Amino acid sequence: MWFLDHAWLVPLIPAVSFAVILLFGKRMPRQGAEVGITAVAASFVLACGTLVQWIQYVNDHNGGGGALGALGRSIGRLGAEGGEAQVLPVVHHLTWFENAGVKLGVGIQIDGLAVIVMFVVTLVSLLVHVYSYEYMRGDTRFTHYYASLSLFTASMLLLVVADNTLQMLVGWELVGLCSFMLIGHWWEEKPNSDAAVKAFLTTRTGDIGLLVGVAMTYWMVDSATGHGSFNILAVNQAAANPSVSHTLVMWTALALLLAIIGKSGQFPLHTWLPDAMAGPTPVSALIHAATMVVAGVYLGARLYPVFWYGLSIGTPGHGGLNAMAVIGGITVIIGAALAFVQDDIKKVLAYSTISQLGYMVMALGVGAWTAAVFHLFTHAFFKADLFLGAGSVSHSGSHHSFDMKKDMGGLRKYMPQTFWTFIIGSLALAGIFPLAGFWSKDEILVNAGHNGYKAFLVIGAVGAFLTAAYMTRCVYLTFFGEYRGSVAHEIAEVHEAEALAEGDELIEHHLAEEQDPHFVPGFGHADDHGDAPHESNWILTAPLWVLSFLAIFAGFLNIPHSEKFEEWFQPRFGFVDVHVAKFNVIVAVVSVLIALFGVALAYGYYWKGLGPQRLSERNRLAHAGKHFLVMKYYLDVLYTDIIVGSIKGPIANAAYWVNQHLIDNVLNDAGRTAVRAGRITYDYIDQRGVDGVVNGLATVTGESGGAVRRVQTGRLQFYALLLVLAVGVFALALWIFT
Amino acid sequence: MLLNQFLFLGAFLFCTGIFGVLTRKNAVLVLMSIELMLAAVNVNLVAFGAFHNAPTDPARVVGQVFALFVLTIAAAEVGVGLAIVLLIYRNLHSADLDDADTLKG
Numbered sequence: 001m002w003f004l005d006h007a008w009l010v011p012l013i014p015a016v017s018f019a020v021i022l023l024f025g026k027r028m029p030r031q032g033a034e035v036g037i038t039a040v041a042a043s044f045v046l047a048c049g050t051l052v053q054w055i056q057y058v059n060d061h062n063g064g065g066g067a068l069g070a071l072g073r074s075i076g077r078l079g080a081e082g083g084e085a086q087v088l089p090v091v092h093h094l095t096w097f098e099n100a101g102v103k104l105g106v107g108i109q110i111d112g113l114a115v116i117v118m119f120v121v122t123l124v125s126l127l128v129h130v131y132s133y134e135y136m137r138g139d140t141r142f143t144h145y146y147a148s149l150s151l152f153t154a155s156m157l158l159l160v161v162a163d164n165t166l167q168m169l170v171g172w173e174l175v176g177l178c179s180f181m182l183i184g185h186w187w188e189e190k191p192n193s194d195a196a197v198k199a200f201l202t203t204r205t206g207d208i209g210l211l212v213g214v215a216m217t218y219w220m221v222d223s224a225t226g227h228g229s230f231n232i233l234a235v236n237q238a239a240a241n242p243s244v245s246h247t248l249v250m251w252t253a254l255a256l257l258l259a260i261i262g263k264s265g266q267f268p269l270h271t272w273l274p275d276a277m278a279g280p281t282p283v284s285a286l287i288h289a290a291t292m293v294v295a296g297v298y299l300g301a302r303l304y305p306v307f308w309y310g311l312s313i314g315t316p317g318h319g320g321l322n323a324m325a326v327i328g329g330i331t332v333i334i335g336a337a338l339a340f341v342q343d344d345i346k347k348v349l350a351y352s353t354i355s356q357l358g359y360m361v362m363a364l365g366v367g368a369w370t371a372a373v374f375h376l377f378t379h380a381f382f383k384a385d386l387f388l389g390a391g392s393v394s395h396s397g398s399h400h401s402f403d404m405k406k407d408m409g410g411l412r413k414y415m416p417q418t419f420w421t422f423i424i425g426s427l428a429l430a431g432i433f434p435l436a437g438f439w440s441k442d443e444i445l446v447n448a449g450h451n452g453y454k455a456f457l458v459i460g461a462v463g464a465f466l467t468a469a470y471m472t473r474c475v476y477l478t479f480f481g482e483y484r485g486s487v488a489h490e491i492a493e494v495h496e497a498e499a500l501a502e503g504d505e506l507i508e509h510h511l512a513e514e515q516d517p518h519f520v521p522g523f524g525h526a527d528d529h530g531d532a533p534h535e536s537n538w539i540l541t542a543p544l545w546v547l548s549f550l551a552i553f554a555g556f557l558n559i560p561h562s563e564k565f566e567e568w569f570q571p572r573f574g575f576v577d578v579h580v581a582k583f584n585v586i587v588a589v590v591s592v593l594i595a596l597f598g599v600a601l602a603y604g605y606y607w608k609g610l611g612p613q614r615l616s617e618r619n620r621l622a623h624a625g626k627h628f629l630v631m632k633y634y635l636d637v638l639y640t641d642i643i644v645g646s647i648k649g650p651i652a653n654a655a656y657w658v659n660q661h662l663i664d665n666v667l668n669d670a671g672r673t674a675v676r677a678g679r680i681t682y683d684y685i686d687q688r689g690v691d692g693v694v695n696g697l698a699t700v701t702g703e704s705g706g707a708v709r710r711v712q713t714g715r716l717q718f719y720a721l722l723l724v725l726a727v728g729v730f731a732l733a734l735w736i737f738t
Numbered sequence: 739m740l741l742n743q744f745l746f747l748g749a750f751l752f753c754t755g756i757f758g759v760l761t762r763k764n765a766v767l768v769l770m771s772i773e774l775m776l777a778a779v780n781v782n783l784v785a786f787g788a789f790h791n792a793p794t795d796p797a798r799v800v801g802q803v804f805a806l807f808v809l810t811i812a813a814a815e816v817g818v819g820l821a822i823v824l825l826i827y828r829n830l831h832s833a834d835l836d837d838a839d840t841l842k843g
Binding site: 720 | 756759761768835836838839841842
């Protein structure tokens with residue numbers, strides 16, 4: 001139980017590391033990287049200890065461990081559904097401050113959800129810390145980069161272990177801040193700092209929902225028990241309490257849903273996430289794929305009873321729709337569709353992340369809690385794998401460009417390790433049996449169907465098809481075909497036979513490259529430039545292999561007829577009664593076939609040149625459709641030009657008018673009045689009043705001094721006489737008055 | 739014996755002292771007059787100590803102890819006073835108090 005009780009150490013260690021790196025990092029031999037890596041490694045070890053002890057803790061409640069026990073349990077569970085032993089979360093907290101009798105605390109609530117997300121966060125963070133050591137080598141703000149990574153890890157873990165919604169809010173805002181700092185890490189270039197500001201402001205729009213929602217959780221508990229609290233267990237119990245008004249629970253759920261939409265890149269606030277790719281690639285892997293963006297999903301999972309009762313998830317009437325599932329479903333499709341028209345490999349992955357986050361939110365919306373958290377778990381590994389793979393490609397293969405069409409292609413030959421790990425990540429993402437993504441995605445589909453949300457079963461299947469197809473396109477453009485990078489002609493000279501046929505075209509590409517505005521000469525590591533693409537060194541590939549390993553095997557944690565993930569990590573105290581559907585062979589086979597169909601279609605289109613090539617250039621309708629996608633559904637136009645623009649013009653003009661006419665007048669009048677008042681003060685008060693008093697005092701003192709000075713004869717006996725007379729007078733006075 | 743008799747003696751000594759301080763020109767005589775005033779106070783202290791306590795009360799000696807302190811301090815005071823007088827004489831070549839009027843305002 002030591003690890004469970006001391007889980008607060010897990011966020012504390014990176015927090016200390018942040019301070020140490022910030023203060024002393026620059027003077028250290030490795031510029032602070034060693035502190036960051038060591039600290040997060042320590043956190044990872046503690047998180048593993050917590051995970052193991054939690055599993056033991058759950059097994060103890062199940063009455064014994066071991067294979068026989070597990071067999072007995074599964075039989076017992078078939079017999080008595082819902083009759084499992086309650087497993088209380090481990091909660092510790094202390095009072096942070098107290099006001100008007102309301103205690104606000106900080107604390108930890110360790111349960112299955114917390115330990116599994118803690119494990120994911122610390123593991124991916126550790127790998128990204130190691131990876132960044134090579135990737136960011138020589139960066140001007142290397143130390144600050146590591147400090148921000150440490151702060152991010154600490155904040156994310158603070159959010160994860162939180163036992164009250166207020167503490168979650170603090171962690172939530174801190175990860176947003178770190179995201180802002182790291183997206184804008186190379187802020188010297190305008191697009192990067194714009195992207196950072198956009199990410200910050202867009203997620204902040206959702207954070208309004210979180211602020212309102214957190215305040216409402218307090219009143220929900222107040223209405224259930226008579227004294228308010230932010231405690232998560234209390235909030236979840238209040239949501240289930242029939243005496244709490246359903247309207248209150250519903251609005252709380254909707255406010256928190258807005259927060260999820262902002263943070264987890266859901267439609268229609270997803271627009272910040274692709275722009276966030278302006279940050280360093282390891283940051284995209286850690287923050288914008290594996291951890292921070294799932295904070296929204298985590299919030300949904302943590303306060304699931306609020307959504308369950310507030311949005312009536314358990315009783316899908318009215319055609320099986322609720323706000324959460326609809327938002328998730330829309331996001332699955334629009335994210336996947338946008339991934340098709342991106343040339344930037346990181347943006348493909350960003351839209352893929354949006355789409356996968358849509359799956360998780362949709363899963364929460366259709367009542368598939370376990371499937372959502374399971375998908376969060378597996379997605380973290382294969383998406384981080386893909387992002388780090390993209391980073392490896394740009395680091396060693398394409399001269400820090402992420403443009404698949406201009407600077408990549410044919411890298412399979414030069415970067416075999418990156419290629420294979422990327423393939424594994426792609427297959428896992430596409431949901432091909434038996435990789436991790438298959439198990440989690442399948443579980444979402446099965447549960448959507450089982451819980452009566454048939455429409456979302458179809459949406460999920462369409463999403464799986466699109467995912468498989470766009471990942472095939474991405475792999476094709478990056479690793480197959482001919483190399484199209486800036487040194488292509490040099491390689492072409494080596495391969496003269498091929499060069500004779502294609503030389504002109506390649507040189508054309510090379511010229512185009514130099515005119516490309518995104519191409520920044522000398523950016524990053526000059527030593528790599530001019531080299532042929534080559535494999536990255538082991539510091540970059542080792543994390544890729546670790547993540548690939550998990551992308552293959554993580555899914556087996558919840559394979560049918562064992563369901564360890566569900567057993568260990570699904571809450572069994574103060575939780576809603578979610579029915580977990582059994583594995584369905586038909587759904588599984590169909591979803592794999594759909595994914596394979598997507599792969600095959602894309603394979604035929606890109607490799608074999610089958611199907612209508614260049615359709616968008618010939619067909620007006622297809623062109624319009626593509627343009628609509630390239631313009632990202634005009635959402636950015638809607639936000640920046642229409643909403644912000646219309647507010648900006650009139651309000652700015654009104655503000656200017658108010659400034660010129662009202663505020664300036666007031667200020668000018670105030671100024672003139674002040675001058676006049678000052679003159680009067682000088683003439684009357686200062687010159688006559690104050691100076692008069694001072695001069696008068698001096699005159700009185702001088703004249704009285706002149707009068708008294710005659711007493712000072714200098715003759716000792718005269719003084720003595722005065723003394724005696726004075727004593728005589730006092731004695732007389734004493735005698736008279738007593 | 740009455741307390742008044744001792745108090746009259748003290749008052750007489752004190753007035754003599756004051757008269758000496760106010761009228762004598764010579765600094766040494768003024769110092770001697772001050773000694774007379776201190777002696778008057780000692781008489782009063784001893785008299786009050788003796789008359790205000792019962793014969794067996796140990797507090798009876800308090801007045802006498804006080805007088806001993808006054809004698810000691812008077813000796814020290816005379817020491818300082820004679821030293822000042824000596825310095826005045828050295829600087830002004832006179833022990834006449836009327837000549838020592840440098841404090842005149």
